[in-house]
Every structure is written in C-alpha cells, then in structure tokens.
Amino acid sequence: MNMSSRARRRAVPLLAATAFFAQPALADAPTNNGAAQVAITLTGDNGGACVLDHDSAAAGPITFTVTNESAPAISELELLSDSRILGEKENLAPGLPASSFTVTLDGGDYRIYCPGAAEDTVAFTVTGESKQRAQSAIGDLLDEGTAGYANYVEGMVGAMVTASERLAAKVDEGDVEGAKEAYAQARPFYERIEPDVEGFVLPGTDPTDNSGNLDYLIDMRASNLDPAVGWHGFHAVERDLFEKGEITDETKAYAAELVKNVKMLADLSGGIEYRPEDLANGAAALLEEVQSGKISGEEEAYSHIDLVDFAANIEGAHQAFAFLEPGLKRIDPDVAETIAQRFADVQTMLEDYRDPDALGGYKIYDAELRKSDAVKLSRAIQMLQEPLSRIAEKVATAS
Amino acid sequence: MRGQDDKPAGLSRRGLFLGAAALGGTIATAGQAAETGKVAPDAMPDPDQRRYAFYGTGPQAGIATPPQQHLMAMAFDLTGTDPRALQVLLARWSASIGLMMEGQPVGPAEPDRDTATALETGEALGLGPAGLTVTVGLGPRVFSKEMGLAAKAPPHLRPLADLPSDALRPEISGGDLSLQACVDDPQVAYHAVRILARIAKRTGAATVRWTQLGFGRASAGAGQETPRNLFGYRDGTRNITTPDQFAQHVWANDGPDWQHGGTYQVMRRIEMHIENWDNAQVSHQNDVFGRHKLTGAPLTGENEFDTPDFKAKNAQGESVIPTHAHIRLSAHETNDGIRILRRGYNFTGGLNAVGRLDAGLFFISYQNDPAHFEALQRRLGASDLLNEYISHTGSGLFWVPPAAPKGSYIGAPLFAGV
Known part of the structure; x- marks a missing residue:
C-alpha cells in the first residue's frame, strides 16, 4: 500500500x-x-x-x-x-x-x-x-453510497415542497376533505429524512429559540409544544382539519407558513455531504422516531395516520441502510444480512396494515388498534434497532 | 473455594454428578469442594461479593443453591426455526452470564470509538456479583421438528396440560426460553436480564415475551429460615433440602447422559386476592393452609417442623387439618410420594385493572417430571380451599439443561451433528 x-x-x-x-x-x-x-x-x-x-x-x-x-x-x-x-x-x-x-x-x-x-x-x-x-476499496463503495443517499434526500425535499404546496392549495380552497388527503400525502416526505433535515434554523436566529427552529416550525406537535412559540406547521394544520373539522383564516396562515418554511429548508439543506456514519446514525434515529412518536400514537394525534409516518420512517431508514449495504457486506456480511432480513420482516409486518381505502394507504391507528398491536409493532422495531445501531461504528470514516 | 477450577482432578462424570447432588442440602458450608453453582456464601465477608460459579459439571446454579432475596424472570420467543441462531444465542448468553456471575461487565461501558454503541449498560458497575445466578431453560418448541432438534428432546418436555382453575393469560404464559436471575441486589438481576435481552435482539434469535420481578424469596433452601408469602404464611416448610431428596425428585436422569443433571422448571404467576384474604378471619386462614399463621406449625402440632397428622380428628370427629386444606392436598403423603422443589418469589405489579393490589406468588418449581407438578396442581386446582383467594394467570414449562464446562455453553450437546 x-x-x-x-x-x-x-x-x-x-x-x-x-x-x-x-x-x-x-x-x-x-x-x-x-x-x-x-x-x-x-x-x-x-x-x-x-x-x-x-x-x-x-x-x-x-x-x-x-x-x-x-x-x-x-x-x-x-x-x-x-x-x-x-x-x-x-x-x-x-x-x-x-x-x-x-x-x-x-x-x-x-x-x-x-x-x-x-x-x-x-x-x-x-x-x-x-x-x-483490495478491501481498501470499501471506502469507494461507501462513498458511492453516501453520494446516492444525498440525491435521495434532495429528491425527498423537492417532493415535500410540491406536496406542501398542494396541501396549502386545498386549504386555500376551503376543501376540508381534499386538504386531509393532501395532508396524508405530504407527511411521508419529511418522515423519511427527518434526521437529516432537523438541525436547521432560520438564518440569524438563536439555535435555542424554537421560533427560528425549522424542525419545530414544520413538525412541532402537542407533546413538544413550546407555549412561547405556539402552534405551527403540519400538525397545526392537522389539528384544524381533523379535530376542528374546519378551515379558518388561521388554518390558511399555518399552511402558507408551512410552504415558506419547507422551501427555506430545501434551500438550506441543498448540497449537504454525508459521511457513511451519518447514514447509519440517521437510520438509527428514524427507528427511534418510530418507537418514541409513532407506536405511541403521539405524532398524528388528530388524524391517527401514525402508520403512514411509521412506514415512511422505515422506508427512510431502509434507504440509508441500502446505500451502505454494498460496503457493509464486505466489512461484515453477517450483520448486513441480519439487518436486511429484519427490514424485510418489518416490511412484511406492515403489509398487514395496508388499507387502500384509508387516508395515506394504512389503517387508522386508533386507540383500539394501538392497544392490540403496539407491542407487536414495537418488538419488530426493537429487533431491527439493536443490530442497526451498531453499523455506524463499522462504516465510520472518522476514528 | 469457588469455581469449577478447584475441582479435584480425575473424578468420573458419574462421581461428579453425585457430588453435585450431594450439594443440595449443605450448600452454605464454607470450603467444600467446588461444584457448579457451588460456593461458600458464609465465608464471604461482603454480601455484594458473594458469588456462584457458572461453569462446571452437574446442574446449573440457581436450583440447589440457596434462594437469594430477589428474582427477575424473563421468557423469550424464538424468532425463527434456525438452530444456528439458537446456538449462537445460547453461547453468547452463557459467556455473558459467566462474566456477570463474577461481577464483571460484559464489555466497556464507555467504548473508545465515538461511533460505538455499548452492550454494557453500566447500571451494575461497582455493585459486585451480589450472589447472582442466572438459570437458562428451554421450552418445548426448541425441540420441534421445525428446529431440527426433535431427536434431542428431553423425555418429558411438552406443554403443560390444562389444569383445573387455570385462568392463564397467553401474553404472560409460555415461551421458548426462560431466564431465572436470582440475586441479593435487585439492580444486579435487572442488569443481567436486560443485557441478555439485548443479546437476544442483537443476534436476532429471540424476542422478549414476558417478564416478572420478584421482591422477596418465598421458599427456603437448606439451613434458611422459612420465609413467608404475602398471605403471611410460612412457605416451603416441607421443601426439598437433602441431597437424597434432590436426587430422587429433582434431577432428571432418565434421558441420555448429556441431559443428566437437568431438570424441569415450572413457572406459575399466582395472583393473590389480597383484599379478600386480609378480611378473612385468621381461624379460617389457618384452616385454608392447615397451619398456624404465627408459628407455621401444622394444626395438629406445636412447632413448624412437626409432621402434620392428617388422620387426627377433633372432638366432633372432623379432621383437624381440613379435607381441602392446602397442606393436605399438596403433601407427599397424600400424593403417592410426589415431591417438588419450590423456589418461588413474592411479587407485586402495582394495582390491577380494577384498582386492587396486583400481587402474589411467582411460583417456580423444579422436578424430574412435569407430570409431578401437574398431578399436584390438578388436585389443588380442583378443590384447594386456597382457590377462593388465588388465580393462576401465568404459566410456563422449561427444561433446564445441566451446566456448561469452561470453554463451552449451556445446551451445547443439542447442536452436535445438527
């Protein structure tokens, strides 16, 4: 060498x-x-x-x-x-x-x-x-993976801009049912890539102040409400559409602000370069999101489309893993196979929850379904979390 | 003094096994020849430093060893039918249990690399072994055709029969693997089981099915004062204590050689209807058990260890120990000599769904044939006076393989030629 x-x-x-x-x-x-x-x-x-x-x-x-x-x-x-x-x-x-x-x-x-x-x-x-x-070419495989993943994130951010514009348009028309559908269609884009795009603040604002925190402004929910900053973003619109069942001027303002902030996020997040461990950590963070926000039914407290977000978190994690997989297979084929199998298990499990007639394509995650199925869902994710949490160390470029 | 290493060289397998059986009664004696799970607890000045050997020949620790103060039990479901996955899990469990029973961490709690996650969670650092034993059991499905291990099945392993008064809840019953962690510091047991559950997930072999924390031992070992269950009664007065009794009733030696020193483990979550019990007259409570509450003496005797006289009548010609008293129905004298080792723990889970105390006895027994437990419980479940105050809500049956020698792991012979 x-x-x-x-x-x-x-x-x-x-x-x-x-x-x-x-x-x-x-x-x-x-x-x-x-x-x-x-x-x-x-x-x-x-x-x-x-x-x-x-x-x-x-x-x-x-x-x-x-x-x-x-x-x-x-x-x-x-x-x-x-x-x-x-x-x-x-x-x-x-x-x-x-x-x-x-x-x-x-x-x-x-x-x-x-x-x-x-x-x-x-x-x-x-x-x-x-x-x-030689084995040192693993680095090339992983680099190809991180470049591919950057493209994926960029694609998701672009699609999120379009989908939130569609939501705002339906809200502006006063079409509650149409807006509900547009809401369910817009949600997955953010949920697929959230760990990659949640660290941005509005230019010139204090990072500890939620009024400039784009993740708060786009994806805050009742359980992390900061009373000083109030309701914003997706879940403010969700609350009006699904709980109040009506569109007010305030709803329209929420939707317009959402579009503005999603566009800002698209600008700020363009051209990010990822290291292999960022993909691994991002995938692990998405699984944490599933455990902490979706299985509990906390994320979509009014629309109960938590399983739509759940599937999107899994898809995002799976994408990040898939971009690492060619390199990881050469480092530790056993663990690569284990994780691939656990992803397949979760996907198979999610098939049972598909419902083409339901908003977003998955069964509504109401209190009854949560009571009967939360344990099963959580266990399947735990089985994936343990092996997945270890791959950052395996693919890391930094010591 | 501790550990398999000190074992005198040149003993035959049979000799070792008999030596292990001989332990049953005299476990706490200092300086005895080392055996599996063998230790000299009283010789250890610091209770946190009390430890039992994991590796050795003969039975696993946690059966004949004196019951510690606390329990953490956990059962697992296998995720698939690949025997290799089970093999890796049992080997990794064994290595980790061996470390933890020595008070060692299972790895660095703070790894060098920033990108590393740690298997060692850290909450037991500095607490010592605290007398930890972790006993591994294998459920009936381990030996299924699908797993390819049917030919290795212990002769009597199968799901427990349906028994009278069973009120079993599936989510806290059954399981393919069991862990019984007993210890004098509950944080050490919690740590052990938590780590072993993580290993199950890391290897992908098994997923947690149910768990139970027990806070006070409810059975006596040899030389221990008989503890009380949450009904306030001494439990385990007539428990198995001597080596002969262990050999006759506990160690299952009717399978192939490699299974000798194994035994069958029954776990039952017995909920107590505490509020009703507390409002029952003590004379009635005494009749239910057939013993006096304070002394533990049978209703026909003066002292705890007096042999109950099941034939004794009072002036009215009624049995002094009532026909359906607990000790009469469960006594070996009335059950064709059947005896089982009880090694249970009291438990509480806070309040139940209707606002009453959720508490009871997490019953664990060891016997050389699960039919022995079934025979006793069939009788008790049908007519025990105690049934008014209890419900069996959880149940599991496992075969506990013998211990592993150093350099091997629990259940290794299962995988020979598979």
Missing part, C-alpha cells in the same frame, strides 16, 4: 534472523483454496488473549478463521487499517464452531482488534501487492 511499510517489512527478517525459526508466527501464512489462511484463537489466558498463528501474509485474499476457545469476554474481532474496519466477526463465544471471514488486502500494516482482551490489538503485516481489488 505504501513504500515505507514494505521497506520496513523487508528489514525484519534480517534484524530478527536468529529469532526467525524460534518464532514460526513470523512466517507468511500458508495458502489454501487461493487464500492465505490465518487462524486466530481467543483464549481466557492472562485476562483474555487474541493469538494469531501467523502474523503476516502475502497480498491477496486472506481468510481469518476465528475460534473462541475460552474467552467469554471477547465476542467480536475486527481487522483494521488505520482506524477503518475492513472486516469483522461478531457473535464469538466459547464453544461455538470456528467462523471465518475473507478479505483481499494489499501490502501494508494492519491490526487485529479484539475488544475485551487484556492486550486487545495485535499487529498483522501484508507483503506485496494484490492483483485483485
């Missing part, structure tokens, strides 16, 4: 010539089935140890086979280059069959990181240059 590490590596056998045969671990790992084979054993000795049978290998595909013999405190292992995770194995525990992962590495210095071991980092050296695309 770089000259200095190779030069240093070449010097080792000369300096350590006498020790060479006494420490067979210094020999390059043997090759089998086209990949260098490195065995890693986790033991409970000396406060937990992570022992490699070879600490170097020739560039190219390398298979690390991990056996946890007796180290209950070590449950995962990572291959690192600088601070980047290139490969990982989770769910290691004493007594389980050996498990392996294969990565393609270029020459350079790497580290095996075994959190929980007394000495948790072991050096690993790769010599030469790989003829195949």
Whole structure:
C-alpha cells in the first residue's frame, strides 16, 4: 500500500534472523483454496488473549478463521487499517464452531482488534501487492453510497415542497376533505429524512429559540409544544382539519407558513455531504422516531395516520441502510444480512396494515388498534434497532 | 473455594454428578469442594461479593443453591426455526452470564470509538456479583421438528396440560426460553436480564415475551429460615433440602447422559386476592393452609417442623387439618410420594385493572417430571380451599439443561451433528 511499510517489512527478517525459526508466527501464512489462511484463537489466558498463528501474509485474499476457545469476554474481532474496519466477526463465544471471514488486502500494516482482551490489538503485516481489488476499496463503495443517499434526500425535499404546496392549495380552497388527503400525502416526505433535515434554523436566529427552529416550525406537535412559540406547521394544520373539522383564516396562515418554511429548508439543506456514519446514525434515529412518536400514537394525534409516518420512517431508514449495504457486506456480511432480513420482516409486518381505502394507504391507528398491536409493532422495531445501531461504528470514516 | 477450577482432578462424570447432588442440602458450608453453582456464601465477608460459579459439571446454579432475596424472570420467543441462531444465542448468553456471575461487565461501558454503541449498560458497575445466578431453560418448541432438534428432546418436555382453575393469560404464559436471575441486589438481576435481552435482539434469535420481578424469596433452601408469602404464611416448610431428596425428585436422569443433571422448571404467576384474604378471619386462614399463621406449625402440632397428622380428628370427629386444606392436598403423603422443589418469589405489579393490589406468588418449581407438578396442581386446582383467594394467570414449562464446562455453553450437546 505504501513504500515505507514494505521497506520496513523487508528489514525484519534480517534484524530478527536468529529469532526467525524460534518464532514460526513470523512466517507468511500458508495458502489454501487461493487464500492465505490465518487462524486466530481467543483464549481466557492472562485476562483474555487474541493469538494469531501467523502474523503476516502475502497480498491477496486472506481468510481469518476465528475460534473462541475460552474467552467469554471477547465476542467480536475486527481487522483494521488505520482506524477503518475492513472486516469483522461478531457473535464469538466459547464453544461455538470456528467462523471465518475473507478479505483481499494489499501490502501494508494492519491490526487485529479484539475488544475485551487484556492486550486487545495485535499487529498483522501484508507483503506485496494484490492483483485483485483490495478491501481498501470499501471506502469507494461507501462513498458511492453516501453520494446516492444525498440525491435521495434532495429528491425527498423537492417532493415535500410540491406536496406542501398542494396541501396549502386545498386549504386555500376551503376543501376540508381534499386538504386531509393532501395532508396524508405530504407527511411521508419529511418522515423519511427527518434526521437529516432537523438541525436547521432560520438564518440569524438563536439555535435555542424554537421560533427560528425549522424542525419545530414544520413538525412541532402537542407533546413538544413550546407555549412561547405556539402552534405551527403540519400538525397545526392537522389539528384544524381533523379535530376542528374546519378551515379558518388561521388554518390558511399555518399552511402558507408551512410552504415558506419547507422551501427555506430545501434551500438550506441543498448540497449537504454525508459521511457513511451519518447514514447509519440517521437510520438509527428514524427507528427511534418510530418507537418514541409513532407506536405511541403521539405524532398524528388528530388524524391517527401514525402508520403512514411509521412506514415512511422505515422506508427512510431502509434507504440509508441500502446505500451502505454494498460496503457493509464486505466489512461484515453477517450483520448486513441480519439487518436486511429484519427490514424485510418489518416490511412484511406492515403489509398487514395496508388499507387502500384509508387516508395515506394504512389503517387508522386508533386507540383500539394501538392497544392490540403496539407491542407487536414495537418488538419488530426493537429487533431491527439493536443490530442497526451498531453499523455506524463499522462504516465510520472518522476514528 | 469457588469455581469449577478447584475441582479435584480425575473424578468420573458419574462421581461428579453425585457430588453435585450431594450439594443440595449443605450448600452454605464454607470450603467444600467446588461444584457448579457451588460456593461458600458464609465465608464471604461482603454480601455484594458473594458469588456462584457458572461453569462446571452437574446442574446449573440457581436450583440447589440457596434462594437469594430477589428474582427477575424473563421468557423469550424464538424468532425463527434456525438452530444456528439458537446456538449462537445460547453461547453468547452463557459467556455473558459467566462474566456477570463474577461481577464483571460484559464489555466497556464507555467504548473508545465515538461511533460505538455499548452492550454494557453500566447500571451494575461497582455493585459486585451480589450472589447472582442466572438459570437458562428451554421450552418445548426448541425441540420441534421445525428446529431440527426433535431427536434431542428431553423425555418429558411438552406443554403443560390444562389444569383445573387455570385462568392463564397467553401474553404472560409460555415461551421458548426462560431466564431465572436470582440475586441479593435487585439492580444486579435487572442488569443481567436486560443485557441478555439485548443479546437476544442483537443476534436476532429471540424476542422478549414476558417478564416478572420478584421482591422477596418465598421458599427456603437448606439451613434458611422459612420465609413467608404475602398471605403471611410460612412457605416451603416441607421443601426439598437433602441431597437424597434432590436426587430422587429433582434431577432428571432418565434421558441420555448429556441431559443428566437437568431438570424441569415450572413457572406459575399466582395472583393473590389480597383484599379478600386480609378480611378473612385468621381461624379460617389457618384452616385454608392447615397451619398456624404465627408459628407455621401444622394444626395438629406445636412447632413448624412437626409432621402434620392428617388422620387426627377433633372432638366432633372432623379432621383437624381440613379435607381441602392446602397442606393436605399438596403433601407427599397424600400424593403417592410426589415431591417438588419450590423456589418461588413474592411479587407485586402495582394495582390491577380494577384498582386492587396486583400481587402474589411467582411460583417456580423444579422436578424430574412435569407430570409431578401437574398431578399436584390438578388436585389443588380442583378443590384447594386456597382457590377462593388465588388465580393462576401465568404459566410456563422449561427444561433446564445441566451446566456448561469452561470453554463451552449451556445446551451445547443439542447442536452436535445438527
């Protein structure tokens, strides 16, 4: 990968010539089935140890086979280059069959990181240059993902402007039923990308003052009402349409202000660049939103279209994950598969709640449905939250 | 003094097992040869530092070990039918339980990386092991054809039969896996179960079904003073305590070798109608149990441990211990010698849906055949005087595999050749 590490590596056998045969671990790992084979054993000795049978290998595909013999405190292992995770194995525990992962590495210095071991980092050296695309190209895959996700967010923001304009138009016409439909159609766009766009304030305002906080002005609700700033945005319109069942001049003012603020948000959020961990954190934040706002029925307190928002949160989280997936699959295919499966489970579950006749296409989440189904919905999300909350660390570009 | 490591070398498997059974009665003696769940509690000066060994041969800890003060029980549903997912879960649970029973965290509470989430939640840091035992049970569905584990099933594991007076609520009954965490500091048990539930979700293998917190032990182990249930009566006076009794009634050794030292765990959430009970005359309460409230003595005796005389009549020719008294219907003398180990806890859940105290006994029993519990409860459920004051609302049956040796995990033999 770089000259200095190779030069240093070449010097080792000369300096350590006498020790060479006494420490067979210094020999390059043997090759089998086209990949260098490195065995890693986790033991409970000396406060937990992570022992490699070879600490170097020739560039190219390398298979690390991990056996946890007796180290209950070590449950995962990572291959690192600088601070980047290139490969990982989770769910290691004493007594389980050996498990392996294969990565393609270029020459350079790497580290095996075994959190929980007394000495948790072991050096690993790769010599030469790989003829195949090396694992460091994960960075390219993740970069492609973040660029794709930025496009997705931009598309959602644009669609949200259009949908809120349609809502304002229906409100202006005094068409309560039409406005209700337009409301339900406008909601999902914000709910898909909320964590990416919730940090903006009106230019020149104090970030701690809700009167300039765009997330408050667009998406405040009864449960986070700031009396000094009052009602604004989507839920102010929702309250008039669904609770009062009428459109007043005040409703029209709410809708017009909403359009203005959504356009402002579109301006401010254009051209954001994302890091891979931002996508991971955003997806996790959307699942928190589901748990805290939707399953409780708090978000759509008047229209009860919480399941529309629920589906939108899930879709947004799934998109963020999907853009990371090609890179994540190479880092930790097991966890990528687990999360993909859990998303599929949630999508399958949501199918049962579809109702083409209901506002927004999902069953109305009334008190009765909440009572009978909230536990089931929450459990399915919990099963997704735990594995998903861990991927930021795996894809992070910063240390 | 603690831990499987100190076990004398060269003992045969059978020898070890008998040694484990021998523990039943004399668990609290300091300096005894180490066995699973074996410890010398009285030799530990600080109760927070009391600890039991997780790894070893013989039965799991938390059965013959003396009941601690607090309970946290949790049951799980498997999410699928992949035996590998269960295998990973049992292995990760075992490793984590082993650490927590030593008072160790399961990982860094504050990881180095900013982007990391921590498995270790931190609330038990510095509290010590506090005598924690976590006992793992496997429900009938684990051994289903769909899981591919039917051939490994313990001989008597199946769903419990429907029993008289059952008022079971499905959402707090059943389950495919059980955890019984017992401890002297409830925060330590809560932490343990919380961590294990997170691992279930992280691995994707299982989801939480129900949970129960118990705040006071309601059964005595060997050498312990008999505690009282929330009716105010001593519970467990005639409990199983001696090694012979454990060998005869608790350890299920009729399956293949690898199952020896296992046992069947019954969990029942028994709600007490506290307000009604409190307004009943004490003489009636005594008749319901067949014992005196204050001393715990049978109505035919003077002292708690006097053997009840079920034949005794009063001057009017009526049985002194009434025909439907609880101790008569549940006594081994009247049940073909059937005995079970009771290891229950009192519980409260605040107020129930109609504004009465939600409280009762979280009954846990261990026996070498669940039919033994069924036989007793069939009789009690049909005609126990106590039925007027209780409802069985939750129920579960699990097989508790033997302990795991170091380097392995609970239930490992299930997956050999699968």
